[in-house]
Amino acid sequence: ASASDRIRVTLFPGDGIGPEIAESVKQVFREAEVPIDWEEHYVGTEVDPRTQSFLTWESLESVRRNKVGLKGPMATPIGKGHRSLNLTLRKELNLYANVRPCYSLPGYKTRYDDVNLVTIRENTEGEYSGLEHQVVRGVVESLKIITRQASLRVAEYAFHYAKAHGRERVSAIHKANIMQKTDGLFLKCCREVAEKYPEITYEEVVIDNCCMMLVKNPALFDVLVMPNLYGDIISDLCAGLIGGLGLTPSCNIGEGGIALAEAVHGSAPDIAGKNLANPTALMLSGVSMLRHLDLHDKADRIQDAILNTIAEGKYRTADLGGSSTTSEFTKAICDHL
Amino acid sequence: ASASDRIRVTLFPGDGIGPEIAESVKQVFREAEVPIDWEEHYVGTEVDPRTQSFLTWESLESVRRNKVGLKGPMATPIGKGHRSLNLTLRKELNLYANVRPCYSLPGYKTRYDDVNLVTIRENTEGEYSGLEHQVVRGVVESLKIITRQASLRVAEYAFHYAKAHGRERVSAIHKANIMQKTDGLFLKCCREVAEKYPEITYEEVVIDNCCMMLVKNPALFDVLVMPNLYGDIISDLCAGLIGGLGLTPSCNIGEGGIALAEAVHGSAPDIAGKNLANPTALMLSGVSMLRHLDLHDKADRIQDAILNTIAEGKYRTADLGGSSTTSEFTKAICDHL
Numbered sequence A, B: 001a002s003a004s005d006r007i008r009v010t011l012f013p014g015d016g017i018g019p020e021i022a023e024s025v026k027q028v029f030r031e032a033e034v035p036i037d038w039e040e041h042y043v044g045t046e047v048d049p050r051t052q053s054f055l056t057w058e059s060l061e062s063v064r065r066n067k068v069g070l071k072g073p074m075a076t077p078i079g080k081g082h083r084s085l086n087l088t089l090r091k092e093l094n095l096y097a098n099v100r101p102c103y104s105l106p107g108y109k110t111r112y113d114d115v116n117l118v119t120i121r122e123n124t125e126g127e128y129s130g131l132e133h134q135v136v137r138g139v140v141e142s143l144k145i146i147t148r149q150a151s152l153r154v155a156e157y158a159f160h161y162a163k164a165h166g167r168e169r170v171s172a173i174h175k176a177n178i179m180q181k182t183d184g185l186f187l188k189c190c191r192e193v194a195e196k197y198p199e200i201t202y203e204e205v206v207i208d209n210c211c212m213m214l215v216k217n218p219a220l221f222d223v224l225v226m227p228n229l230y231g232d233i234i235s236d237l238c239a240g241l242i243g244g245l246g247l248t249p250s251c252n253i254g255e256g257g258i259a260l261a262e263a264v265h266g267s268a269p270d271i272a273g274k275n276l277a278n279p280t281a282l283m284l285s286g287v288s289m290l291r292h293l294d295l296h297d298k299a300d301r302i303q304d305a306i307l308n309t310i311a312e313g314k315y316r317t318a319d320l321g322g323s324s325t326t327s328e329f330t331k332a333i334c335d336h337l
């Protein structure tokens, strides 16, 4: 491949276990000869006034320029006067949809072996508006904001995704029986988009009922689309069904074709630097990113190598009940390639 | 027992399958010689201007006078100009805490056999404020209201309940990392109450993480207390873990010592009148009510008879995979008494 075929991708190794698991990803991608050049950016040590957070302006510029990024866990430093790193990224890059494919991993036993769904979360508004105030002493309120623009945008993405991935059904999750105006608007937008996709079955499920159905029979669901907070809750619930956040990939889609894949688990400072962390979620997020880049062959190869390594069970990190180090697990994946 | 030992209890049989399952409860309570006289009230056929709903003023007066009630499912009739029946009851009777004990039923197999927890939901405010408006075309907002008074009240109830029932831990569920003011106030109130109960372990769990933990390992939880919408979501999730709303009792606690036990499942119009409905949730709600009345012997006897009937498996209704009618199942419970 000539140099011009290579793709520049922004890499945020993040904090805690971030650098170690990012190292694993780089190693596996190198072994699979993925034509990517990483542009690494670390979180700054002081607040950058241009981002009002510890994220540097340069790192945001890098994602805007490359349009593709991969991100490890970022712990927001404690203190006042700056914004959460994750929320800043969502806002600044207009990451409007958080997409999490969630499927039972062959050979890794949980109470469920029949999960195969994708949650698509509106990522910019709703209960995350940040608008809160005290009305009188002892009475506080938060505003949930739903807009037609953001609802249509995420609904469009969900149906587009369903169609592109050969999925048959989109379920809109809501509580419009209580929040008739906000969730009602969200549903209205989903219905409008649904009409343009007659080949996809569309249904609406109330969030409480959805959670009950998910724990009883997750196979009932295919693609789920929902406002911000419900997405936060349901995507973690679904991750729990298959073993936790250490195993689930995630990708954020932004305006202008930006995609920022990320491991959504924490930075696990207690095991940082000890070669014990599980790089699976970040690696599978990297796979999501490759699919976004239409590098499906590479994506398939890497995904198979990861899943086969886990399924065989000989090399697993401690969180999966094994005793392998990060490097041993990573090497096992490379050997499978 | 003299007539004066008898307790008057308001009974709302409700709609759909409501009357049949209420009949089962009456039969079982009669067999167990529970000293209760039922005062039955049906939902009206037109809006009562004094309640702005299909609930009659007399039925609310009955609960206020008796202070104890049992309620079957109520489907809110479609149409404008009146309020949901369930929400009206909560508002008018100031039912501030919804309490749902949730435990794996011996002999009824689900993916979980280790559930034994109680969800306590704030039932009057939060996301259920009903305050919503359109800001400009395409932009709508809902207000979530949290007050110190309601938060303290439900927290007090949760700790009181935990202590009275020999439970060791109370977990407050929240999203205060995002809704710092509203959920922050809720947590502050929980902390204040926790200080008065040093013998009870207190912890705070973010709702997304809570849902993940619940599906991975529900045995981690004991008593959970939370704002309205999180309670709606989590109590249904927990019901799903043990088999669904057909099996889970619920009791609402109101100001002035009112307790309204209720089956939280729907009115199942498709099987109404066919002698197919499962009365378990309403019966176990009746058991919760008996405990509230300190009739623990009767409560234990009836609960054992229900659980043993289900565990034996010979008589089960269709929703539990059996082929018994409501009357056969009810008779089997009576035979166990």
Ligand SMILES: CC(C)[C@H](C(=O)O)[C@@H](O)C(=O)O
Residues within 6 Å of the ligand: A084, A086, A232, A264, B177, B178, B208
């Ligand atoms: C850390 C927190 C602010 C964040 C969220 O609520 O969105 C997290 O739970 C997530 O899902 O990325």
Ligand SMILES: CC(C)[C@H](C(=O)O)[C@@H](O)C(=O)O
Residues within 6 Å of the ligand: A177, A178, A208, B084, B086, B232, B264
């Ligand atoms: C029917 C609906 C309004 C109600 C609620 O959201 O509270 C129900 O889900 C419940 O839990 O009782």
